[in-house]
Amino acid sequence: MSSHQKSTVYKxxxxxxxxxxxxxxxxxxxGKGFKEGYSMTIGAxxxxxxxELSNIIITFQIWDLAxxxxxxxxxxxxxxxxxxxxLIFDVSNPGSFENLPAWLNELTKNNYDRIVPIVLIGNxxxxxxxxxxxxxxxxxxxxxxxxQWTGFDVPYLETSAKSGLNVEEAFxxxxxxxxxxxxxYQLRG
Ligand code: G3D
Ligand code: MG
Numbered sequence: 001m002s003s004h005q006k007s008t009v010y011k012x013x014x015x016x017x018x019x020x021x022x023x024x025x026x027x028x029x030x031g032k033g034f035k036e037g038y039s040m041t042i043g044a045x046x047x048x049x050x051x052e053l054s055n056i057i058i059t060f061q062i063w064d065l066a067x068x069x070x071x072x073x074x075x076x077x078x079x080x081x082x083x084x085x086x087l088i089f090d091v092s093n094p095g096s097f098e099n100l101p102a103w104l105n106e107l108t109k110n111n112y113d114r115i116v117p118i119v120l121i122g123n124x125x126x127x128x129x130x131x132x133x134x135x136x137x138x139x140x141x142x143x144x145x146x147x148q149w150t151g152f153d154v155p156y157l158e159t160s161a162k163s164g165l166n167v168e169e170a171f172x173x174x175x176x177x178x179x180x181x182x183x184x185y186q187l188r189g
């Protein structure tokens with residue numbers, strides 16, 4: 001890491017219904033492994049991870065928001081100024097997939113009506129084969145619809161916070177989308 005290297009801070013919010021695996025994904029990304037036992041996130045948790053990606057030092061501020069409705073007021077504050085979002089559903093829970101538009105609405109509503117770069121995440125893919133799961137095409141189709149709606153590419157990635165599959169990739173991909181977005185709208189400081 002040299003002193004003249006570019007560095008930047010990205011505020012990333014994790015969005016999705018309760019129990020889709022937001023906290024587990026964050027924990028896995030922080031290298032804390034997978035913890036069995038559900039502990040509900042109260043309001044919001046915040047953590048920081050510093051990585052070097054495509055020659056830029058990125059400090060991710062990862063906001064892990066509680067999915068439960070009663071924390072609505074807390075959530076509004078945390079959406080503001082977000083650089084990007086991981087929009088997460090559980091492939092074994094169709095309801096969590098159907099609720100995705102409501103999460104997006106909440107993000108934009110609380111972020112000055114601004115849409116930010118998104119990576120769509122289908123989590124718990126380790127359950128494929130043992131439980132009925134939404135097909136990969138469902139996620140791909142919704143991501144394609146989101147790309148049309150937002151005007152920029154919304155990738156779809158399947159993860160498992162349990163095995164760690166694609167968790168690093170999700171944050172890497174999101175930072176790439178943020179970079180492209182900043183360049184496209186010439187927002188880079
Ligand atoms: P949330 O932060 O979105 O509310 P959590 O979700 O990270 O707290 O996870 C909710 C439950 O799903 C937990 O199960 C957790 O272990 C499980 N989970 C999270 N990610 C995965 C995954 O990729 N695969 C599998 N199989 N389970 C996952 P419990 O049973 O402890 O409630
Ligand atoms: Mg949580």
